[in-house]
Amino acid sequence: MNPALGPMDLARFGAAVAARIGLDFDETRFGFLGEVLERRLAALGRTPAAYLARLEAGDTAEELGALARELTVGETYFFRNREQFQALAEIVLPERRIAAAGGDGVRLLSAGCASGEEAYSLAIVARETIVDPASVTIRAVDINPAALEQAAAAHYSPWALRETPPEMRRKWFRGDGRHVVLAEAVRSAVGFAQRNLLAPDPELWPPGHYDVVFCRNVIMYFTPAQARALIARVAASLRPGGYLFLGHAETLRGVAEGFCLCHTHGTFYYRLDWRDSCRTIAAPVRKPAEPVSTAPQPRHPATAPTPDMPAVRAALPTGRVAEALASVRTRPPEAAGETEALLAEAMVLADGDRLAVAEAACRRLLAVDPRNAGAHYVLALCRERAGDCAGAAEHDREASALAPEFAMPRLHLGLVARRAGDRVLARGELGQALVLLQGEDGTRLSLFGGGFPRDTLVALCRAALRECGGAP
Ligand SMILES: C[S@@+](CC[C@H](N)C(=O)[O-])C[C@H]1O[C@@H](n2cnc3c(N)ncnc32)[C@H](O)[C@@H]1O
Known part of the structure; x- marks a missing residue:
């Protein structure tokens, strides 16, 4: 490792990464952080002091994207935790379609979408559940530009379909050499964008806007404070009675109040508590x-x-x-x-x-x-x-x-x-x-x-x- 980098630099780097992206690296991972920091310094030709000062002051989305390429875990696949998609199809979407109704239709967000498999799974379920596809809007955001490029290409290895039911494979995918390609109707149903879930971003988080937010396997990598900050943002941007899906290893316990735990189809998810008058x-x-x-x-x-x-x-x-x-x-x-x-x-x-x-x-x-x-x-x-x-x-x-x-x-x-x-x-x-x-x-x-x-x-x-x- 660069001898110019001391433990204080690594501690500052870790704290800045937690503050800006949310990711939690304890001291046991300082070796890995040091390697990443070295690569960034070499790429930008900056001294540790200058680089860290800019990062702490709020560096550009471009630099955060570059860090995200190095630091984030992008593991994902279609229909991951399939039972959640069954609950979505049988309970959540039909209910939100009735409850949300109105001119704007049902709005879904995949927050931390990685290479797009989760958002496209949402689009497939929405197309199979809701009669009029135009009445559903699906946004998908991630901080990692490399993952978003893969999402836009919509070419996947067959391994990404390991949990996809065969009839859905036949209907929505076609083979292309060693890859599978997603049908255009599903691709065009999702709007991808590079966004930092922790940045103040009124356009991404309008109050009372989304019917369903999938934010799975994101907060498990966050510091507790950043997990709370993100879930508070999600809660404020859900419509009354809207739903939040977390990953299987994640919970809102100690992170947020104001959600009811739903348990159907052998899985858990959350519903924003109805207003007090409805209890x-x-x-x-x-x-x-x-x-x-x-x-x-x-x-x-x-x-x-x-x-x-x-x-x-x-x-x-x-x-x-x-x-x-x-x-x-x-x-x-x-x-x-x-x-x-x-x-x-x-x-x-x-x-x-x-x-x-x-x-x-x-x-x-x-x-x-x-x-x-x-x-x-x-x-x-x-x-x-x-x-x-x-x-x-x-x-x-x-x-x-x-x-x-x-x-x-x-x-x-x-x-x-x-x-x-x-x-x-x-x-x-x-x-x-x-x-x-x-x-x-x-x-x-x-x-x-x-x-x-x-x-x-x-x-x-x-x-x-x-x-x-x-x-x-
Ligand atoms: C493990 S993947 C989860 C993918 C998908 N949600 C799933 O469960 O299959 C976590 C994703 O969160 C993204 N992420 C982490 N911190 C983020 C942040 N501050 N803003 C936006 N995306 C973030 C990562 O880039 C990564 O693609």
Whole structure:
């Protein structure tokens, strides 16, 4: 080692690396740190004093990238911890698709994506789970530019697919000599960028932005303080009820509060705690829900939208809320009654996260048609997104009482109850939703079903029911 480098230099280098990148090197690894420092000094032609002073003062992203090439561990592969991707497919994405809805769709982040396998696995699952790929945004960031170059090339060794199910290999990869190449549809679904997870970066961490963050096998290499700083940033950038996936060897214990531990599919992951108002559902029940009847029910006109609603619904996941609204508003008055137009408008507004206006539309509708179950359901969605789960539960119950064959309020109430930890209520509502979903009116599903086909809603319901200890 360079005789000019003393233990103090190595200690300073280690501290600067921890402060700037997060990585934790104790004294047993000073030999390795010394070799890296020597290489950087030789590459830049700087003295140890000058180099360390610049690094401590906040050197460029370029230098941090060069250090990351040397210091980070980039081990990764497709569908690593496969059970987490099953949970993503069966619980997390369907739920976030309903909860997040709105014009912006579902947003995923792979934080510390290395050579891209994790982010591309997310993209494959999203394509197989969500009907409209345009309603999902996947970002993937890493500090190491060499890893990002590999990600962009999307050429992998077959070993990278060791956990990939055969049917997915066939569908999304093709052979190319000794390599496999990822399908363009998956490659183009991910936006990669070089980012330091520890740098103050409002563009990467907007408040309440992501539905799901995969940050796996990153904080295990960090100092405890930097792990806490990163997870605090993740928490602030998750939407209420958003999910965080860590690596199998990682935990939030002692790192962060405010997350609930989820345990499904034989794996663990975290969900950002619902706001305090949602911890318990203390809904005063004004009308008890009627028992589910399989006999044909008279369908209230306002809960059976006109068949052109699928077109309106189709515009929602693409973010074209204004377009969807225009389509509702320009329908000729004779095509549907005023109540239907108002209901569709309310649903479109709620999907676009314009909650106050959506609620106002529902209340206008209820003023002329107090028994409109659809309006109560939309109010339940709005109340939940506003953090008022008791209000949401009340409107779901009202909707079910008015239209006992209407599946969505049962499903919604079941999910809200599950989140609040009321497993008994959750089981009851989800069980009823499961029965009702099989016979739910198709046009009503297309308006209220969050863009999901019946099968997906049934699968979501089943998975949630299993999670609450109900029969599958
Ligand atoms: C072991 S890999 C994990 C890859 C993938 N998440 C997985 O679990 O398979 C850790 C990645 O975190 C990245 N990393 C470490 N510190 C980082 C930082 N401060 N900012 C961004 N990426 C970082 C490394 O470059 C490396 O690619």
